Amino acid sequence: MAPRINPQIAPAAALALLLAAAATAPLPARAAAAAAAGGLLSAAAAAAPWIVGVRRELHAIPELMFQERKTSAAVAARLDELGIPYKRYAKTGLVGRVGAGAPAVVLRADIDALPVVEPEGLEFRSTHEGRMHACGHDGHMSMLLGAAKLLKAREAQLKGTVLLVFQPAEEGGAGGDLMIKEGAIEGASAAFGLHVMPNVPSGSVALRRGTIMAGALSFEITVRGRGGHAALPHLNVDPVVAAASLVGALQSLVSRETSPLGSAVLSVAMVQAGDTYNVIPDAVVLGGTMRALTHEHMMYLKGRVEAMAASHAAGFGCNGTVDWRLDHQPYYPPLVNDDGAADFAWGVAARVLGEDQVLETEPIMPAEDFAFFARAVPSAFLFLGIRNETLGSVHNLHSRNFLLDESALPRGAALAAGLAVEFLARGGVEGGAFGAAAAAAAAEAAAAAGHSEL
Numbered sequence: 001m002a003p004r005i006n007p008q009i010a011p012a013a014a015l016a017l018l019l020a021a022a023a024t025a026p027l028p029a030r031a032a033a034a035a036a037a038g039g040l041l042s043a044a045a046a047a048a049p050w051i052v053g054v055r056r057e058l059h060a061i062p063e064l065m066f067q068e069r070k071t072s073a074a075v076a077a078r079l080d081e082l083g084i085p086y087k088r089y090a091k092t093g094l095v096g097r098v099g100a101g102a103p104a105v106v107l108r109a110d111i112d113a114l115p116v117v118e119p120e121g122l123e124f125r126s127t128h129e130g131r132m133h134a135c136g137h138d139g140h141m142s143m144l145l146g147a148a149k150l151l152k153a154r155e156a157q158l159k160g161t162v163l164l165v166f167q168p169a170e171e172g173g174a175g176g177d178l179m180i181k182e183g184a185i186e187g188a189s190a191a192f193g194l195h196v197m198p199n200v201p202s203g204s205v206a207l208r209r210g211t212i213m214a215g216a217l218s219f220e221i222t223v224r225g226r227g228g229h230a231a232l233p234h235l236n237v238d239p240v241v242a243a244a245s246l247v248g249a250l251q252s253l254v255s256r257e258t259s260p261l262g263s264a265v266l267s268v269a270m271v272q273a274g275d276t277y278n279v280i281p282d283a284v285v286l287g288g289t290m291r292a293l294t295h296e297h298m299m300y301l302k303g304r305v306e307a308m309a310a311s312h313a314a315g316f317g318c319n320g321t322v323d324w325r326l327d328h329q330p331y332y333p334p335l336v337n338d339d340g341a342a343d344f345a346w347g348v349a350a351r352v353l354g355e356d357q358v359l360e361t362e363p364i365m366p367a368e369d370f371a372f373f374a375r376a377v378p379s380a381f382l383f384l385g386i387r388n389e390t391l392g393s394v395h396n397l398h399s400r401n402f403l404l405d406e407s408a409l410p411r412g413a414a415l416a417a418g419l420a421v422e423f424l425a426r427g428g429v430e431g432g433a434f435g436a437a438a439a440a441a442a443a444e445a446a447a448a449a450g451h452s453e454l
């Protein structure tokens, strides 16, 4: 049995349990695990200048979703340098391939940047004005390329295939979903992703079983009345008063209709109406996002926002409609770590980075399109700490002051490589890498698929 993390217990106690479980694991599995983890961290440390060089090169050329042409070319050049073949998907995405045969495992990095103006300071500052790698995706690419370098050097020993997935458009474009729909991860039975995290100590890793990041859905509500002279409100139907009231009323959905124990958040972040001081406008547009930790909760809130927009506006004589802007900002489901995959990743992280370097995290409310990978195959998403107060690497993701402690990158590369090597060494999900229950489920699914083909 794979070690289990109980989310109700403290990390230290969970760690003790894990150690006890590891000590009782079958000998071949332990030997394979130890051999797999061996040497990756020192090899990554030796490759640190290369990894950091890649990151700096990518940091200087940030591009927005589905426009990552220079970025994609730079990644392709590095794969060429490593002698790794690749295919293109989803406009600017790439999938490199190391090893051969089954099982296959996905290591994923996202490649897009944000419309943020980077401050002066770094010598490798963005050369694309108004664009910045403020979510650390340059670090993600460099870690995956670092892992690719380590894996390529061990290719003869790999017991299967590693798919190096570089996906575009994480920041709202659901590039991961498009990659999957185009067949980028066909044949893979598991996926792992890393995200740098400024509130986790640099070089440590934090993860959890189950939901680790929220789902997100954007909305645009139009409250329509009938505009006219601001001095004669009785002759108009004022959408501003209705919309102002609706902004407050929407807050009651989370505070009054959501269990205090089930996290959700709804924020109106944009209000647009009117052109001058003395004319009541015809309409008001409210834009925002809502987030929750389960799909069911998301769908409940979606229905209630629609109902409240219509009925609340009607109470003021207005018409309220919701556009979910799915063409502009697709729905991201909650990101749910598979229990077996999370336990496995915890064990690998402890072996590669050190037992005291793995922490349990609470779920967080931002969304991530790695959720689409986690919906497709059993997956684990891990936070790699970059918090370093001496360096000033303390600012939030998406902040223009975001700063990445590069000393964490070789550790992330070693961890990513370790996840792949060990997953394959253990025979993948069916071989028991994620525990006996997952192996049985995988075997059952394979048998059912076989029957349906007959």
Ligand SMILES: [Zn+2]
Binding pocket: 135, 171, 397, 398
């Ligand atoms: Zn981001």
Ligand SMILES: [Zn+2]
Binding pocket: 135, 136, 137, 170, 195
């Ligand atoms: Zn990100």
